[in-house]
Amino acid sequence: MARYVAALALAIASLMSLPATGLAAVLGGDQTVERTIDQNVAGNAETFQMTAIASGTAGTVSVYVDATSTASTLVAGIYADNGGHPGTLLTQGSKAAPTGAAWNDVSVPPVAMISGATYWIGILAPSGTLKFRIKSAGK
Numbered sequence: 001m002a003r004y005v006a007a008l009a010l011a012i013a014s015l016m017s018l019p020a021t022g023l024a025a026v027l028g029g030d031q032t033v034e035r036t037i038d039q040n041v042a043g044n045a046e047t048f049q050m051t052a053i054a055s056g057t058a059g060t061v062s063v064y065v066d067a068t069s070t071a072s073t074l075v076a077g078i079y080a081d082n083g084g085h086p087g088t089l090l091t092q093g094s095k096a097a098p099t100g101a102a103w104n105d106v107s108v109p110p111v112a113m114i115s116g117a118t119y120w121i122g123i124l125a126p127s128g129t130l131k132f133r134i135k136s137a138g139k
Contacts, residue, residue, distance in 0.1 A: 025054065025056065026053070026054075027052050027053065027054050027055075027056050027058055027113050028050045028051060028052045028053045028054070028113075028119070029050050029062075029121070030135065032135075033064050033133055034064075034133040034134055034135040035133070035135070036133065036134050036135060037066050037068070037131055037132070037133060037134075038131070038132055038133070038134045039069075039129050039130060039131045039132070040123070040124065040125060040129070040130045041129050042071075042125055042126060042127045042128060042129065043124070043125075043126065044124070045075075045122050045123065045124040046122070046123055046124075047079065047086045047120045047121065047122040047123075048120065048121050048122075048123075049081070049084075049118060049119075049120055050118070050119055050120070050121060051116065051117070051118050051119075052113045052114060052115050052116065052117050052118075052119060053115065054115050055112075055113060055114050055115040056112075056113060057110045057111065057112055057113070058078060058091070058108065058110065058111050058112075058113050059107065059108060059109075059110045059111075060105045060106065060107055060108065061076035061077075061078065061093070061105075061106045061108055061121060062103045062104065062105050062106070063076060063098075063103070063104050063106065063123055063132055064102070064103050064104075064132060064133045065098045065099065065100055065101075065102065065103075065104050065130070065131065065132055066100060066101065066131035066132055066133060067100040067101035068100065068131050069098065069100050069125075069128070069129065069130055069131035069132070070128035070129050070131075071098055071125030071127070071128040071129060071130040071131075072096070072097060072125070072126075072127050072128050073094055073095065073096050073097075073098070073125060073126050073127065074094065074095045074098040074104055074106060074123065074124075074125060074130065075092065075093070075094045075106070075122075075123065075124040075125070075126065076092070076093060076094075076095075076106040076108065076121065076122065076123050076124075077089055077090075077091060077092035077093075077108070077121070077122045078090045078091050078092075078108065078111055078113075078119055078120070078121060078122075079119065079120040079121075079122060080119065080120075081117070081118035081119060081120060085120075086120040086122065087120075089122075090111045090119075091108040091109045091110070091111040092108060092109075092122075093106045093107050093108035093109070094106065095107075098130075
């Protein structure tokens with residue numbers, strides 16, 4: 001069974017100084033818009049394992065939502081690792097009316113992340129079908 005990685009990126013919270021580009025530094029995740037579309041029907045959550053590539057404070061989870069998504073709300077959370085599985089929920093937020101064919105930033109209460117540590121990103125749509133992009137691990 002292939003493992004999948006969502007096109008997710010974590011950004012440093014705005015309470016930290018931004019680089020000269022004006023963009024938040026990325027703490028981890030896949031910043032590429034992948035080709036494969038995955039979907040979750042209303043109420044079904046999915047989590048994706050990631051390793052932080054830098055230490056910092058995460059205040060945003062960015063999710064690439066496919067153009068065909070019908071989700072009216074996008075919920076995203078960051079979980080601690082528990083032996084290779086999602087553990088304690090560290091932070092969570094939601095975004096109403098996510099935009100299709102675009103990266104959607106979900107603001108979350110700030111949480112410290114440590115470079116090299118494993119975290120899990122969870123996504124969910126309470127209604128509609130959330131369609132997002134993924135890639136097979138190792139590809």
